[in-house]
Amino acid sequence: xxxxxxxxxxxxxxxxxxxxxxxxxxxxLKSIAHEGRLMxxxxxxxxxxxxxxxxxxxxxxxxxxxxxxxxLRLEGIVDARREGKSxxxxxxxxxxxxxxPVLYEMFCxxx
Amino acid sequence: xxxxxxxxxxxxxxxxxxxxxxxxxxxxLKSIAHEGRLMxxxxxxxxxxxxxxxxxxxxxxxxxxxxxxxxLRLEGIVDARREGKSxxxxxxxxxxxxxxPVLYEMFCxxx
DNA sequence: TTTACACATTCATATATTATAATGTATGTG
DNA sequence: CACATACATTATAATATATGAATGTGTAAA
Numbered sequence: 648x649x650x651x652x653x654x655x656x657x658x659x660x661x662x663x664x665x666x667x668x669x670x671x672x673x674x675x676l677k678s679i680a681h682e683g684r685l686m687x688x689x690x691x692x693x694x695x696x697x698x699x700x701x702x703x704x705x706x707x708x709x710x711x712x713x714x715x716x717x718x719l720r721l722e723g724i725v726d727a728r729r730e731g732k733s734x735x736x737x738x739x740x741x742x743x744x745x746x747x748p749v750l751y752e753m754f755c756x757x758x
Numbered sequence: 759x760x761x762x763x764x765x766x767x768x769x770x771x772x773x774x775x776x777x778x779x780x781x782x783x784x785x786x787l788k789s790i791a792h793e794g795r796l797m798x799x800x801x802x803x804x805x806x807x808x809x810x811x812x813x814x815x816x817x818x819x820x821x822x823x824x825x826x827x828x829x830l831r832l833e834g835i836v837d838a839r840r841e842g843k844s845x846x847x848x849x850x851x852x853x854x855x856x857x858x859p860v861l862y863e864m865f866c867x868x869x
Numbered sequence: 870t871t872t873a874c875a876c877a878t879t880c881a882t883a884t885a886t887t888a889t890a891a892t893g894t895a896t897g898t899g
Numbered sequence: 900c901a902c903a904t905a906c907a908t909t910a911t912a913a914t915a916t917a918t919g920a921a922t923g924t925g926t927a928a929a
Contacts, residue, residue, distance in 0.1 A: 662815065665866075669797045672865040676796075680787035681917090685780045698876060704773065711918070713877055732875050732926055742864050749860050753853050754783040755776075792886085809906060822888065824907055843896055843905050 675742065678722050683707060684715045685750075688738070691725060692747045695737035786853065789833050794818060795826045796861075799849070802836060803858045806848035 679685055683705050690696060690704055702712050716736060719725040726739040738744060790796055794816050801807060801815055813823045827847060830836040837850040849855060 662817075665797060665800070666793070668865045669793045669800070672861050673791050673793045673796055675865070676787055676791035676861075677916095680784050680791045682777070682780045682784050685784055685787075686776060689776070689780070706773075708919080709876065710878090710920080713875095714918085717877070729876095729925085734876060745864065746860060749857060750783050750787075753856065754779045754786070794887095810904095819889080820906070821890080821908090824905095825887085828907075840895090840906095845906065 674722075678719065678724060679743070679746070681715065683711070684719060687712075687715060687719070687736075688724070688743055689747060689751075691736060691738045692744060695728070695735045697733040697735050699733065701736070785833075789830065789835060790854070790857070792826065794822065795830060798823075798826060798830070798847075799835070799854055800858060800862075802847060802849045803855060806839070806846045808844040808846050810844065812847070 679688060686705055687701055690701065698709065698712055698716065701716075702709050705712060716725065716727070720727060724738070724740045724743060725736050728735045728737070790799060797816055798812055801812065809820065809823060809827065812827075813820050816823060827836065827838070831838060835849070835851045835854060836847050839846045839848070
């Protein structure tokens with residue numbers, strides 16, 4: 648009697664399935680739940696840009712920015728493209744495009 | 759030349775302001791970026807329920823559930839109401855109601 | 870090919886999060 | 900009152916995550 652989808656709650660699918668989705672969702676949320684990464688993603692939502700520009704935007708050191716970018720890259724959230732000396736990053740995951748406006752509405756609306 | 763809203767990016771508000779919003783947003787995201795907490799919030803989105811029910815839903819120990827609930831309570835995300843022996847939790851933050859359907863759409867849609 | 874720049878990676882350390890176990894408190898029941 | 904149930908809190912240990920310093924790599928220009 649563990650993952651019984653018998654009664655008790657109104658979910659129309661079983662608990663394991665919810666748990667899987669929850670896991671995916673939290674992985675995603677964790678990767679954007681970081682001040683620097685979120686700012687990077689907000690910036691990238693407006694179009695690709697270089698590491699240097701992100702470095703200035705965040706007033707952070709290059710290594711720190713690069714590290715966050717690496718994480719986002721590994722998770723398939725952003726893409727990197729080299730052009731000359733610079734590397735340009737852009738969004739690779741549509742879910743970011745979906746959630747950014749929602750967050751913007753919640754936290755950046757001046758009313 | 760720190761919080762210069764001079765040029766360079768297309769943001770129509772300055773960097774400090776973005777950083778503040780980003781901070782608020784990431785605090786919020788962090789509090790929902792946890793498998794157990796997210797499942798709790800999904801459940802509460804359907805209506806209030808007791809700790810025992812949550813305990814069963816998550817197949818987690820009471821202490822663990824209580825701890826996550828405490829965190830959500832402290833952050834003002836949920837409310838608790840005592841009725842007899844049981845304590846019933848419910849959502850106290852509209853932003854949860856806003857974001858849950860978005861996440862559901864992203865991660866739970868069976869297509 | 871040397872130098873400089875733009876960026877990535879590695880590693881050590883600090884910090885935050887989480888699970889577990891033990892204990893405490895409030896409520897209801899016989 | 901004695902006891903069971905429902906939940907909270909605390910301390911602790913394990914683990915994950917972030918930060919910083921140093922070093923490595925690829926590219927371009929001289």
